[in-house]
Amino acid sequence: MMGLRIQVFLLSVWFQFSVIAATTDPRDFGVLQSLRNGWQNTPPTWRSQDPCSNWDGIECVDSRVTSITLSSIGLTGQLSSDITALSELQILDLSYNTELTGTLPPSIGDLKKLTNLILIGCSFHGPIPDSIGSLPQLFYLSINLNKFSGPIPPSIGNLSRLFWLDLADNQLSGQIPVSDGTSSGLDMLVNTEHFHLGNNQLSGEIPDKLFNSDMALKHVLFENNSLTGMIPSSLGLAKKLEVIRFDRNSITGPVPRTLSNLTSIQQLFLSNNKLNGSIPSLAGMNFLSYLDTSNNSFNASEVPLWFSSLLSLTTLIMENTQLQGQVPSVLFSLPNLQTVVFKNNNLSGTLNISTSNSNQLQSIDLRNNSISDFPGSAGAGGINITLDANPICEVSGEVKAYCMKSQSNSSYSTPLNNCQRVSCGSGQISSPTCKCAYPYTGILNFRAPSFSDLENTTYYTTLEGSLTQSFQSHQLPVDSVSLSNPRKNLIEYLQLSLEIFPSGQDHFNWTGISSLGFALSNQTYKPPRGFEPYFFFANPYPNFAGDSTGSNKSTSIGIIIGAAVGGSVLLFLLLLAGVYAYRQKRKAERATDQNQNPFASWDPNKNNGSIPQVKGTRSFSFEELSKYSNKFSDDIGSGGYGKVYRGTLPTGEQIAIKRAQQGSMQGGLEFKTEIELLSRVHHKNVVRLLGFCFQQGEQMLIYDFVPNGSLKDNLSGKSGMRLDWTRRLKIALGAARGLAYLHELADPPIIHRDVKSTNILLDEQLNARVADFGLSKLLFDSEKSHVTTQVKGTLGYLDPEYYMTNQLTEKSDVYSFGVMMLELITARSPIERGKNIVREMKMAINKEKDLYSLSELIDPNIGLGTTLKGFEQFVDLAMKCVEESGADRPTMSEVVKKIENILELAGLNPNAESATTSATYEEASKGNFHHPYSNEAFVYSGSFVSPKIEPH
Structure with missing residues (x-):
């Protein structure tokens, strides 16, 4: 009771002096x-x-x-x-x-x-x-x-x-x-x-x-x-x-x-x-x-x-x-x-462009018409003319350039301003004026641009000049701006990546960032004619210059006087309350620790309420994991979340220890929830969580060690293996079965949300194992139709319907799986040199011809020259999975049945276990390779693209 009176008295006196000072x-x-x-x-x-x-x-x-x-x-x-x-x-x-x-x-x-x-x-x-x-x-x-x-x-x-x-x-x-x-x-x-x-x-x-x-x-x-x-x-x-x-x-x-x-x-x-x-x-x-x-x-x-x-x-x-x-x-x-x-x-009839007097004409697209003659083709100059699927292109003989599908690819980036680019460290970026700094970044979106020639650099230099002039005229601390990667999104917005570099130092302070954000959110910046209307979507700025308490605002005399008088009184009061404060401090520390660490009171020998509700998953101490990993010396991968280390249990079983770095750690309750999620997952085609560690400020997850890398590594050749058509079918089936389990048999169901070739790992027998649940979402009974959530996932695999509506369903995983099926066929990344694999396949497919006329897109290592049984059915299924509307896509269990039928068509038993060796497996290099737990992919979060930062 005495302590409570002291607290009340302290607060009342402090409030009085605060009012005087403020x-x-x-x-x-x-x-x-x-x-x-x-x-x-x-x-x-x-x-x-x-x-x-x-x-x-x-x-x-x-x-x-x-x-x-x-x-x-x-x-x-x-x-x-x-x-x-x-x-x-x-x-x-x-x-x-x-x-x-x-x-x-x-x-x-x-x-x-x-x-x-x-x-x-x-x-x-x-x-x-x-x-x-x-x-x-x-x-x-x-x-x-x-x-x-x-x-x-x-x-x-x-x-x-x-x-x-x-x-x-x-x-x-x-x-x-x-x-x-x-x-x-x-x-x-x-x-x-x-x-x-x-x-x-x-x-x-x-x-x-x-x-x-x-x-x-x-x-x-x-x-x-x-x-x-x-x-x-x-x-x-x-x-x-x-x-x-x-x-x-x-x-x-x-x-x-x-x-x-x-x-x-x-x-x-x-x-x-x-x-x-x-x-x-x-x-x-x-x-x-x-x-x-x-x-x-x-x-x-x-x-x-x-x-x-x-x-x-x-x-x-x-x-x-x-x-x-x-x-x-x-x-x-x-x-x-x-x-x-x-x-x-x-x-x-005839296409005649001889009257053209525009020096701006860049593209004429007349695909799929009935054009029979193009007499001015020799004088077309630099105009990109596309007449594919017209009678003029069905004449045998030399294939004209205008008969081939073409893709416009603008790769503009702001040029340097009469200087030589410098090499920057610590996450800094070299500006157009060749200064290393931490820029403020985001995406400029123009909802109705007046032009379509994305390769015309004049538009971007004009925009850069107006941005810089506007910021500097409003006394904002801007040295220069950089624009890059002009592109159109699904609803024809022109998007440009924007970097704004600070003036006078390598960081912006808090006021500078808020002022820049307001200039763009409040439409204080007016773009050149033809770019309006626009909106900006900024990335969070993590690189503030120090603790900006040294503000430019002057300190009032009242604050100084109030602080002096108040300090004298408080010194006396604090002496009286010293013993009480010390006792309360110990109590508060215990309460805080309990709140921040949900594992704090967990006694493994008791049925304690704070223990994670897990099955077959144990808690490891920091000392144990340090010992099993030889003091975390065997680094086998890294990503935005931290690093992964190889370890060996006393039983001889190898493990992978995923250790979060400080900047990417979750809160204790979120970490506990994720452990409970992963511990529910038990399927031969899903990577198994063995345990976790939440000690000494560390968050670590312990998995089975999966030795043969990711599907991405094996398709790219980094692992030294060659996957033939049969092996690829079995990998697709294994991954599909793992996802079908997550969607339909896990309790509650789980939407993976980041299905891609780097998250499909291959075990000793090259069986597929679904991995990395850092972005996964549980689907509770009240959310059976969809989950409304911030858009996250990897660029190229991202379901366009989910992107447009923010409504996540199991069909979003189906779309990503369909993209991965196309990757199995082509060994190409979903987005490669500005080309989207889904769009490329849709444009190239000709069902009237052998292998759907896809020979040029098929990965040669798949076994071209041999009979690819079930190939056309596999392509049909993949294209069904990447339909624009989720309602038109199959479920993962339907995908499983389709792939099983394709394997049977190829003369294989879909339920047979993979052999311990295969011709392709024996060809594998025994050297080092890029490990599956490393992740350098780019992930979409919110309305912009940034390097993936995993939550564990």
Whole structure:
């Protein structure tokens, strides 16, 4: 009791002196303390006393907090409803903190002075609260790239000052709300210039009431939803529109004639719908640069001659739109034309491009038409012309270049600025000005670029210059920027990898990162014309320059005086409380250790509640593993998680010890959960967990040692083995059986989430063993259909449906397995020199010819020249596994049955054990090889690609 009185007295005295010393309003100070206690990874300055004077990311006016900008700093936790007590708050930007989760508090509507609410690229979920429509000053609302679900609140229509509305890349459903006399709707947002609602699950018709002549709308982006009905004729009333994306929906009917009223349109995407009727006339759209009407059901017609009047046109894409007749040569006279795609139509006659006066024309794709003559082929210059699957390419004799499929491959990277690149260490990167530093990185996404020539470096140098100029003009500490790897994603966003290098030092500090993040999330940076609209997705920044408590903000006199007086009083009080504090410290240490270490009170000889619920798995001490591994001297692999060591148990059994490094360790409870997961898995085609170690600050997992490397090593030749067709079939069957067990017999079922050739190991008899459960997810009864989760997996193997929807199912593993089947056939990586193996196979397959005409893609080591029994059936199964829609893919148990049938067709018993040796096995090199536990693959996490960091 005495100790409690001392505590209360100490707190009251300290609070009084804190208030005297601080310049922050006490009400706001309490709220910020609550936020600090609920978040992890806050800046070091948040340990100091006065937020308005010292805390990074906090801005104040007259002692009241007006701005919180904390993007890209790795915050974890939830957004407490306490924040709504900051009555003077105007700006809240928590973007690019992917571990910020939970729901948006309904009391968010109490922030009556909020102008900017920016939560891009976090993991918030649940419905958008209706109270968000009670923010009368809101100007920017950007909550894209989260997991918000449910309908769009009609109350958003009350936000009369709203300029920017971005709800894209969530899981929103239901109809687009419009006012009806009793409730608000988006039609009331007459001052809003941006409707970004793409990549959701919106359904129903686009309401005719949505658009009106009073609107300031410039961008309407509804791409990749489930919208139906017709394009509303009222769209033609919004005459300021510049960008429209209605593509990838189920919109029907004819395109309304009122569309021709939109003479300011620059980019128009109508592809992948069910539009019918006549191709709409767009004559008069003098600023139109990008037009895509592909994959619709328009009436059969010739290529309209009015196209030749669109002098700004760079890109014309009309794939599968029932075009017929001859391509008018006048089309190629457009001065800015870069790309023409008319593939999969009924065009015929002669292709004549002799009238071309565009020095920008790069690509003409007329595959799968009826073109019979191309007299100007010799003068085509550097234009990439593709006429594959036309009569002109069916003539025997010399194969013309324009008859071969071609792939555009842009590998742009910012050139050096008149200097020589330096070699950097410790994870640093050389900048364009040849300085080693830790850059701020991420992906720039352009939702509707006005150009299609990704090899034109002029666009990127212009973009680099505007980025650097913008950052430096806003006094941000930027030395230079680097752009690289331009590419299009599945929904035609142009993506560029961005690196921003610091000025004056090799790191950014906390304030610098938050300021840069805000410049990109708040659209402070304005890109050159043709690049808008855009959004940025940042990688977490782990390389802050020291503990930035030495802020530029001046220390107030009040703090100094308060600290001096308070220190004197506290010294006396602390002497009185010394004995009590010492006793409480020991008690607290025991409690903390128990909380952080769920194994702390585990007595292996007792049925203790904290013991992991495991079967056949034991706890090893650190000393035991050090002894078994000869003090961790036999390093056999490494990856983002740490290293793997070979060890030998006293019984002579060899083991693999996977030892996490400090930066990649999980929390104790998560580590315990993973052990419980792995201990449930018992199948001959799954690597077995033998035990674990959680001592002396270490996290280690102990597995069976699998001696013959990964499937990847054996396909690439690193192991010295040659796998023939029979052996590859058996490996595919073993891996399929392991995955089918995880999906259907494990309790609860397990989705692996990272199926790939490096995670299929081969034992002594070359039997396949599924390994590496670092990204796996349990599928509980309430989640039988799917798990909504942040996208993770390896680039090239990643299920496109999972990527698009964030909904993980067993069919995501099936897609990855299908990619691996193609790898078994070709021995090629899923993405190699910019080419995707799935796309390459789809384009190359000809079922009318032997081996489906795939001889050039087949790995020669497979046994070409011998009969590959069941090959075509194996290819058919692989292509079924990589269908775009998960519903069209088989289950893993169905895959198992199919491969068993293929083996029987090849005259083999699918249930026979592998022989201890084989011709190919005996050829294996006895030397060293790249061990399966090493992982240098690249893994997708969130919306960017980064080196894999495994959680154990």
